Amino acid sequence: MAELGTPELHQTTVEERFQSLARNWQEETAHLSSFTKRILNPHYQQIIGMGPAVVPFLLRGLAREPKDWFWALYSVTGENPVAAQDEGDIAAMSQAWLKWGKQRGMI
Amino acid sequence: MPAELARIFPRLESAPYEVTSPEDVKYNCVAWAAGRTEVRRRWWPAPSPFYYWPVEPREETVSGFIRAFSHLGYAVCDTSDLEPGYEKLAIYADDTDMPTHMARQLPSGHWTSKLGELEDIQHLTLDQLTGSDYGRVVQFLRRKIPT
Numbered sequence: 001m002a003e004l005g006t007p008e009l010h011q012t013t014v015e016e017r018f019q020s021l022a023r024n025w026q027e028e029t030a031h032l033s034s035f036t037k038r039i040l041n042p043h044y045q046q047i048i049g050m051g052p053a054v055v056p057f058l059l060r061g062l063a064r065e066p067k068d069w070f071w072a073l074y075s076v077t078g079e080n081p082v083a084a085q086d087e088g089d090i091a092a093m094s095q096a097w098l099k100w101g102k103q104r105g106m107i
Numbered sequence: 108m109p110a111e112l113a114r115i116f117p118r119l120e121s122a123p124y125e126v127t128s129p130e131d132v133k134y135n136c137v138a139w140a141a142g143r144t145e146v147r148r149r150w151w152p153a154p155s156p157f158y159y160w161p162v163e164p165r166e167e168t169v170s171g172f173i174r175a176f177s178h179l180g181y182a183v184c185d186t187s188d189l190e191p192g193y194e195k196l197a198i199y200a201d202d203t204d205m206p207t208h209m210a211r212q213l214p215s216g217h218w219t220s221k222l223g224e225l226e227d228i229q230h231l232t233l234d235q236l237t238g239s240d241y242g243r244v245v246q247f248l249r250r251k252i253p254t
Contacts, residue, residue: 029223030223030224031225031240032207032223033149033151033207033208033223034151034207035153036153036167036205037207065132068224070157071157080156082156086156088148088157088158089147089159090133090148
């Protein structure tokens with residue numbers, strides 16, 4: 001059993017928190033098209049606030065299904081591997097970020 | 108998921124509507140308003156490359172949307188009335204003039220809307236989607252249907 005402060009427990013806590021926030025964000029914004037309203041949702045902002053620890057979970061989420069995690073990834077990492085010609089193309093954007101994550105051993 | 112849609116849009120069931128597609132994250136309401144062929148990418152005047160937008164600068168205002176759609180041949184018009192030979196769009200906005208949604212008129216006079224990353228629906232009136240999230244309809248656009 002993991003003790004408080006161990007890496008295993010920390011990892012579980014980060015993942016559970018991310019999954020909970022992601023679920024709430026999805027419920028509150030899935031019907032919205034507005035980029036601004038989607039990313040300013042408090043749950044999305046809390047995901048960004050989790051910092052670098054959340055990046056592997058965002059990438060794993062993209063690997064499962066395309067989702068609007070691109071602004072969060074950009075905000076946390078300061079990087080943007082998506083080519084200009086792929087703007088708005090969620091499948092191509094997902095692939096660009098997954099390639100980025102694999103190159104860094106994050107997924 | 109009609110029950111879920113009715114919860115999100117309390118006025119939806121005030122008139123007939125029909126779900127016409129499965130959920131799809133690849134395109135949003137503005138892409139769908141721009142045309143049936145624009146279902147590969149999401150449109151919004153957000154920073155590139157997060158969303159596609161057909162013009163620069165990208166302005167998240169009703170006038171910015173009018174300017175973007177003028178590049179697709181649309182001009183402002185006064186009513187949502189069905190006019191033979193024209194295709195019409197409606198822009199919804201919130202109280203701060205920030206656009207929230209677009210709907211496209213069908214030849215039948217009904218409207219088609221993509222609800223974020225949820226389904227497409229056909230709805231009889233524009234009022235069915237008004238409320239706290241989409242606000243109200245603030246502008247109509249029209250263009251001649253190519254012959």
